[in-house]
Amino acid sequence: MNHSILIIDDDTDILKVLKANLELHGFGVITAESWMTGRDILAALNQDLLLLDVMLPDGDGFDICRTIRKERPLLPIIMLTAKDKISDKIIGLDGGADDYVVKPFETLELIARIKACLRRSKPTDEELTAVGDLTIDKKRRIVSIKTREIGLTPKEYELLCFLAAHRGEVAHREDIKKLLWKEHKIYSWSRVIDVHIRHLRQKIEADPSEPYFIITIPGVGYRFRE
Amino acid sequence: MNHSILIIDDDTDILKVLKANLELHGFGVITAESWMTGRDILAALNQDLLLLDVMLPDGDGFDICRTIRKERPLLPIIMLTAKDKISDKIIGLDGGADDYVVKPFETLELIARIKACLRRSKPTDEELTAVGDLTIDKKRRIVSIKTREIGLTPKEYELLCFLAAHRGEVAHREDIKKLLWKEHKIYSWSRVIDVHIRHLRQKIEADPSEPYFIITIPGVGYRFRE
DNA sequence: ATCTCAATGTCATCCTGGTGTCATTACGTA
DNA sequence: TACGTAATGACACCAGGATGACATTGAGAT
Secondary structure (H helix, E strand, O other): OOOEEEEEOOOHHHHHHHHHHHHHOOOEEEEEOOHHHHHHHHHHOOOOEEEEEOEEOOEEHHHHHHHHHHHOOOOOEEEEEOOOOHHHHHHHHHOOOOEEEEOOOOHHHHHHHHHHHHHHOOOOOOOEEEEOOEEEEOOOOEEEEOOEEEOOOHHHHHHHHHHHHOOOOEEEHHHHHHHHOOOOOOOOOOOHHHHHHHHHHHHHOOOOOOOOOEEEEOOOEEEEOO | OOOEEEEEOOOHHHHHHHHHHHHHOOOEEEEEOOHHHHHHHHHHOOOOEEEEEOEEOOEEHHHHHHHHHHHOOOOOEEEEEOOOOHHHHHHHHHOOOOEEEEOOOOHHHHHHHHHHHHHHOOHHHOOEEEEOOEEEEOOOOEEEEOOEEEOOOHHHHHHHHHHHHOOOOEEEHHHHHHHHOOOOOOOOOOOHHHHHHHHHHHHHOOOOOOOOOEEEEOOOEEEEOO
């Protein structure tokens, strides 16, 4: 379980030290020195946790925290700051941060807090899948693109989950068949799978005729975008 | 939303101050000066959060924390201590505490952390649930919309509580079945659940044919509005 | 005991939309 | 070109949920 962490801080020294230390402890670390780039990384990659400095050249940490919360309510956020005034701490926690660490801090303590945070927020892999703009929340059985919720039928949902669970790999037609119809009721083997794939594409693809998520592998099956 | 907090600390001065301050902020507070009494209170009452001192006359805070975790994995625990050595902090967090506060601390910060902890903790054992205009007061077993009280039958009430406790998540038909009829009673598996859902909807929904609170997930079950 | 009423469970029916089939078209490759 | 496979559109059917009516149960009251 290799967790990935995004650190946004404008202090390059701290970035270096933190990155080295966290990587030493088995985390995947990506750094950004401004909110602008950090935001892009957040949108592009599916990080497990965010270390956010309060003072950034292009934005206030508290505002940023609230902004992120609206889009990614589940993402664990730890605020990182030089200020140690109580009022700031309160704002940070009430603004939706999961924890708050004051610089200068002991790396070991930070790591302990990171682990605690990650432990609390389980639904990262098993229960919540995100590929690009697409999010599958298994607990709520909600699929959404950006923030728009998509209504899927049982078969469509199962199919999507299967594909997404094996994203990157080819899903053989036979495997899909086995998944969707365990007690095979299908006799004349028509093209039911294709039809469900089509329905899915119509719902999740921006342009169903030029699929981005669900790629056809002729003669084999389908592959879900990694 | 009146949360109840149990404080276990052998320093009576701190107990007094904390109790006064927390009560001022709307919490219900019970105090204990030893692990022995604290444990009894914990078993007897259903507290929402535990403030636990590390140094107690009759036990080590870390051990206690782990012990409690085994029995009550969901109970939010905040460790309270005069020691500020990093190693202690790590042990505390890894031992299952949700947060860690070093004495002397600012009351406001502590309260912020308490709130943050409670916000994170599962709404499973909430005494009072409110979703939109709907309020469920578990202590009094009263359900009301706006201020109008709604009379519910036992089954309807249980069902509503279950759905509301897991609001946002899907309640699988099987889970509902297990909840309402612990393992037996029903033979011909007809559509009893649907019927109770309908009754509930007729009572709590403004327009039962266009449900706002109880959403149907075809093929799976139901989901309560978040 | 019986009566009454509310709570609960069963059943028949309706109806929507999920699912599967097929004919046709489009695409890619030998 | 022809051939095989996938995409597409149209459509028929049927499963599962909603609904209404009714049967059964059980707790109080008389």
